[in-house]
Amino acid sequence: MRLTHPLIPMALRFSLAGAAAGLFACAVRAQSPSAEEIVARANRAAYYQGSDGRATVRMAITDAGGQVRERQMTILRRDDVPPGNSGDEHCGEQKFYVYFHRPADVGKMAFMVWKHLDRDDDRWLYLPALDLVKRIAASDERTSFVGSDFFYEDVSGRRPQEDEHELVETTETAYVLRNTPKDPTLVEFSHYTTWVDRKTSLPVKAEYYDRGGKIYRVYEALETSMIQDHPTVTRAKMSNLGTGGSTITEYSDVAYDVGLPEDIFSERYLRRAPRQYLRSR
């Protein structure tokens, strides 16, 4: 069974990362899975398909008044596969590169993540009109990603070991997990519930509860397709029930194992986009 996936799709905050526990969990294949196993599989399905990947992303941000704003970008992902480890088994450190095409005035803006397992991720944002590369503080991972309803953390994933997981229900199609943060002071939610598809292991829905116990944020995978044998979420929605806004992201031209070189995931390439890798043609 080849567990694979798309790139980052702003999907859930399920990243592996971290220590041996995470790496170990990644390799588990059990018949009747535990909560930890389900989470590990989901993490892999959501963020580690293939050894690298590329997708064109269209983001439509709708506010409570029904006004829609669009963002268009290309996302590149590359896994740091240690020598001797096959791409399939890997779920360790990763790098992401997000290049903005539209709106035109933020065109050429670029965002880069180095995702680590044992420490906070590194994030950079390049603002071409100000000729400025900014590091984004680690504490900002749960702030809005460029004005959308997704968070920075959703881009590269939340480390599974930051939460306690509990399998609360197994339905015909999904495992339902309750996830409670180990350090509640770092996050704004009290807990969240996720639905992990039993066939694809993709997280297909998540509901976040605020401290008052009501749902205020909902993720839904709207469309899933098989791309190069990898189940891939191609349309997803994040709704903010507090503001009444929502964001829909659509992934097109998804490709895995495209052979991205490591050096393009560097500060130098933030200022000078690696054009040939950003193009699907």
Add this chain to the structure above:
Amino acid sequence: MKRFGLWLTEWSLSHPRLVVGWMAAISLFFVLGAGLPSIAPRLVPWLPGVKVDTDPENMLARSEGVRVFHNRMKEAYGLHDMVVVGVVNEAHPDGVFNVDSLGRVYELVEFARTLRWTDAATGVVEGVVEVDLLAPSTVDNIEPGGPGVVRFEWLMPRPPATAEEARAIRRKAKRLPFLDGTLVSEDGQALCIYLPLTSKHLSYRVYSALREQTARFDGEDRFLITGLPVAEDTFGVEMFRQMSVSAPLAMLVIFLLLLAFFRKLALILSPLVVALVSVIWTMGLLVMTGNTIHIMSSMIPIFLMPIAVLDAVHILSMFFDRYQQTRDRVQTVRSVMGSLFMAMLYTSLTTVAGFASLALTPIPPVQVFGLFSAFGIMVAWALTVTFIPAFVTLIPEEKLADFGTHHVATESGGPLAILLRRLSGFTYHRAWSIVVAMVLVSAVAVHGITRIRINDNPTRWFSSSHPIRVADRVLNEHFGGTYMAYLAFEAGEGTDATQDLGDEFAARLLSRRDELAGEEGAPAGLAEVFDRLSAEARAVTGPDPLNGLRDRAEGLLDAAPDDRLDAWDEALLFVEQELQRREVFKDPDVLRYLIRLQETLAASDVVGKSNSLADVVRTVHRELFEGQEEYLRIPDSAAAVAQCLITYQSSHRPHDLWHFVRTDYRGTVLWLQLRSGDNRDMDEVVRLVDAFIRENPPPVPLTHRWFGLTYINVVWQQKMVQGMLSALLGSFLVVFLMMTVLFRSAIWGFLCMLPLSLTIVVTYGAVGLVGKDYDMPVAVLSSLSLGLAVDFAIHFLEHSRALREKHGNWEMAVGAVFGEPARAIWRNIVVIAVGFLPLLFASLVPYKTVGMLMATILVVAGMTTLLILPALMRLLERQLFPEGRAACFTCNCVTCAVSAAAAVALVVISVYRFLNLGWTSLTAYSIAAVILLVGLCRWSSRRQTRKQEIPR
């Protein structure tokens, strides 16, 4: 008419039980009609029931332009009316920025988040809008987080643990222009929490809940709650409480005074019944016709009572004076009604005219108030001429045996009689002095009127010790102001994208090409592709050339060979950026213009603080450059502005941006915090902005328009002042015409108008001199003073004329006039003026104003009637009582011409508002024709009148 009146009296005298029965039945009908829907709504689903509306916004019709715009803008920018909670600590050296105080603030905000309720009927959740709550624990701090790092973090994610942490919160907030003076006070001692509400009608509920919660806190913090929505909503609640105390109290005082005057419980019940029943009918009809009980209409009972009592007191007074002469109640009533009927009819009609004219004001609640008050006055009149005679018949004669005996014994020696007798002598012998004094007083009063300050402020409707007033005062000392006004800017004409692709476009294209060519790793074939684009731009046609060019460039990109793709990407990006030039509020010049406007406003005393999109951009810009103050400015390109904004949107509250700018960047809102909610201060800001824009034309065409509750109040005030003025003028003319008809003479008409004119001039002169603002209650009372003052004058003149005829000259008549008739006027003054004094102890300022003005109006109207009218009678005796009389009053040329002119003016005033009229040559011809006809009329009727005069 008089015959009809006498018949009515006779009928009532002979069918007393029928009259009382019908009155009771109709009252029951109105009580049930208004009350049943509240008690048993299922029984009468077709009846509207009592609906209370305390929203001053409804002073304007829902379709009124400024309201429509206000609501549209609130929707467009996601703005809500806000409750402002200030926290002040004057004991701690760090103010509220200490561990304990901030802990309580944190707790209060957590509590405020829970202030949400589900509407039982609609299932909609309403209350505090959590995502827009402005508090230390809910807003972001933006700051450089070390070299090359910009950081967004909650300003106060949890209560601080140390004094240093607490002070750090102040330091961080003070650095951010949009928090300094808004969230944290300028002196760093206090902070403010802003609770946006789904509907401002929840303000009082939220206010009460917050007060309950803060009462539980100990420590030295003061929690002060204010904001226009709270003031308005709380006023509504307290108004009804006040009304349910004040109206019965006024009734009680009137009752006691009547008892003191007439000493016959059975008899004095009748005026009170008249007052009560006319209030019941009026309010019943108001409710049953589906009208809401608004701030204005809630005042109807208070206005109706004195007027309803007025006529009854005239009757009782005369009945009291005459009864002992015949000791026959039916006979006495008959003679009293005979003397008073016409006067009462006319006083009622004039008062009705005064109130009904309010229907011409452009303010719906004032219209309702005027019309229903007028209805109530007619009801009171009808009851006075039917119910009171009927009621008197029902009292057994023996019960009345001693009525007025006490009075007869003391008639010549009673203090009131002596006082009035002296007064009559005074007016006769000192007539000139009185006239001179009147002229002097009028001159001073006119000076006072020129100093009248038109102003209102819902916060000041509370007495100065009310918690809302205290909060208002303290918070506006510490902060940039708690009154929000919003100035919306829209991109004007010619800023849309369908620009022509002329020389400027070509120049920008070339400069982009050269810029790109100079970069490292420039795409291949750049010059070739951009030249091609330039050629395409010249060739493209159609109504929207830029979009045409974009489509063309997209096609060329798709068809381009691999080695030209990068260059075409750049070309297309350039075209798309050109399309974005329509987003004018990303234009650095426009943003700098906003900053200049803000700086100008900040220099005024009224505007404490303003926030705008430009503040957001320049603050983010500074933080991107490590917080260095010299970078607190707008960057130089629209793209740089856009990138600052996208950085700002990477916060916990990206939606905050849309409170300042529309998503298409063609509309923006400037938030102003005013130190005062006074209308004249808002007015001043409006003028300031207009002047700035006139002197400094914006870099691109922009239109501007105000909204927000503070501004809406200004608009309805302007409409009210103007409406009231023309209503007053109109009713003044109506009353004058009626008086001219009643007395068959223009000079008598003038005389009759004198007390009321003087009353208005003196009362409003006093308002100006004392420095009391001309606000809503003051404006509305003008119509009341008209009704009351003319009442006294009519009664006085009617009796004067009759008595002059009886005695043959004024010298003999004046003593009699100051007997019965003057006593009735005197009693009325005392009853009503004193009856409303309890209002002075009300906690709400508008009620105090009404009480105070009511007393002033009564005293002034009474004094002018009793002093000036007799003085003028003395001086103008020959003119007022001419020897020969014209056959018909239209045959008196002066009367005819004056009343015709008044009638024309009346029509003009009433119609002018609805039609767009102006002077034309036809007007000139018409005037000439009228003058000609007047001359003809005079010439032809001259001989006629002479002929008629000779036989007399």
